[in-house]
Each structure stands twice: as structure tokens, then as C-alpha cells.
Amino acid sequence: MTDMTVHKPTPFLPQEELEVYHREADLLATIKGLEAGHLVLITDFYHSGSVLLKEVQRHLNTTLPKKTFKEQRDYRAAYHTLSNRIMIEIKAHQLAVKKAPAIGWFEKLYPQTSDFLLTFPQVQGLNSAWQWYENGISIPVLRNKIHPYYGVYFPTRFEHVALFDQWLKRYSGAKKTAIDVGVGSGILALQLVKYGFQKVFGTDTNPNAIIGLKESMGETKLSRKIELDVGSLFGKWSKPTELIVFNPPWLPETRESEYLDEAIYYDKALFPAFFKAAKDILLPDGKLVLIFSNLAQISGLIKTNPIEEELAQSGRFQLERCYKKNVKRASEKTKRDAHWRKTEEVELWVLTHA
Known part of the structure; x- marks a missing residue:
């Protein structure tokens, strides 16, 4: 299908004998082994890995303070280190423990390697991603489900895509071409096609996004309407276009975002x-649409957002209009600071050449 290199967890082959963990094993001794740098292999049931992770959390809760920001960061770093010393074996593309989920990614992502080890958190991530991929996700503004590929960001809230859908309904400009920067799971590109754009060019720095979209489109009409490229910003696309759409990350990069997705954090x-490149590629009467949020501002990470800074300082673009939509209240189960949701809004900024 493609000669792109898919991003995936690196398979591990042990160079030394691993400690084993099962239901009857001594939990404290196992955790002490993890702290000493030993790798521990789950050998009986898949659930034993979850039990051990909970015990690691309980152990750290009793040994590490979590009051200050630095203490919380140290706690997360310690948990990341210990949890990723817990290993599980894959044999013939199946988990070699009892009552384990079937995870199709093993065969799909590792066709040349059938027997290897991964960390238990990596396998948990693969399992969740496989459920989303297999079952699909319903998006309110699209007729069909999307099936996000492993390692590709997809939204779990949809106010911003609803806001874009409302704007597209009223859009009366030319619909010959559009560019979706950071195409991700393809929702905005599919919306553009839905509203009659003849050709949509999508880019993403994540090869998994491009691989996944190409796979899902196959040889359908969509594959002729949506053309994709792995690359930053506009990738290989240089021909001027009448519409540029960008749903950038909403939070500024911080020291603690080292391991986190660049779909969420921006540098x-x-x-x-982006704005420098967009000025050169947007047609004189074209529109530049950015989908953003006030989350970083209301949480105190920034004072003014980067779109406002561009408009105030560069002279490249002018504001046509900014649409806003309130975000629904957080679920009672969410661990994020739900009080932010009271004033959180998604934003759709429409810019034109100054």
C-alpha cells in the first residue's frame, strides 16, 4: 500500500532472563525489582498486568508526595519508568497469556515479526486503539463512522467540528480546491468533500494518519477527491488555493509535554x-480558517492566543469574523479540571489577506 514507515512501539527481544509475575507472586518483591531496574514478565493472565499497574500506583502514592507541580511531574515520571518495565509476550501475533484480548495490530504492524515482547502499557494502548479502529467512531457531522489508525489523534468532543460544519453550510466562495493542514483522522477533509469541494489536499507529519486514511479510502471516489502527503504544514502542495483549513494543537508545549502528542501541544x-507559508499559498480572495479554543487562556498557560498575536503584529492577514461555541459540561468521570468547562469555548477564526 505504501512505502511510508508506520510509527509503532518497538518490539523487544530480551537479552537476559526476566523476572516473572503471576497471581501468586509477591507483589512487594516484584515492585522492589522494578525499582531496581529489573524487567518483569506477565506470565499467567492478562488481568495480572492491570493488577500490577494498580499496585505500582498504590506504592508510589504512599512513597511520593504529589502536592506541588514538580512533585506531580516527578510522580508521573516515576510511574512511567516503572510501568514500562512490565513486559508481556507476543507469540504468533497473539498475547501469550490467558484471557487476553485479540489485538489485530500485532499482525498488521509487525508482519515480519511474530514473536516479541512489548511493555504492558504499550499493549494496553494497542488494545484500545484496535477497538476504535475495528468498531469505528460516529462523528455527528459525518454520515459514516471513521476508523482511526493506530497512533492517530481523533476528537472525543465535537463542538469544533459542528462549528466548522455550520460555517461550511454558509460558505459561498469557490470550491475548486482546499488544503487541510494536519489532516489527522480526516474529519475536516471529509466535511469539505461533503460540502462540494472538488479536491482536498491533506498533510500531516504523522505517517500513520496518511497510511490510515489511504487504507480507509481505498479505491473509492474519496481517494480521487482527497490527496494526501506526509509533511509539515503544506507539505508538497504549493499551488495557490481558495481555502486553507487548520485545526492546530490547542495547548502550548511545556516541559512536561515531552512524551505527549504533537496533535495536542504546539511549539x-x-x-x-504556518502564517508565513499560508500567505504565499492563499489566493488573493481566499479564506484562511483556523479552529482553535480558549482552553490555554482560561487555564492560565497563555495571555493572548497565537492567532490574535498574528493579527496584531504581522500585517499579513485581517479578521473577517470569529465564531465561538460553548463546550458542553465535563463528564463527572473526567479527571481534568472540570471548572474550566464553564468558560471554555471553541473558536473558528476566518482570516483574509490584509
């Missing part, structure tokens, strides 16, 4: 580079 160079 300080992203927006200046």
Missing part, C-alpha cells in the same frame, strides 16, 4: 511558520 515556532 512556539508553529504558528509564525
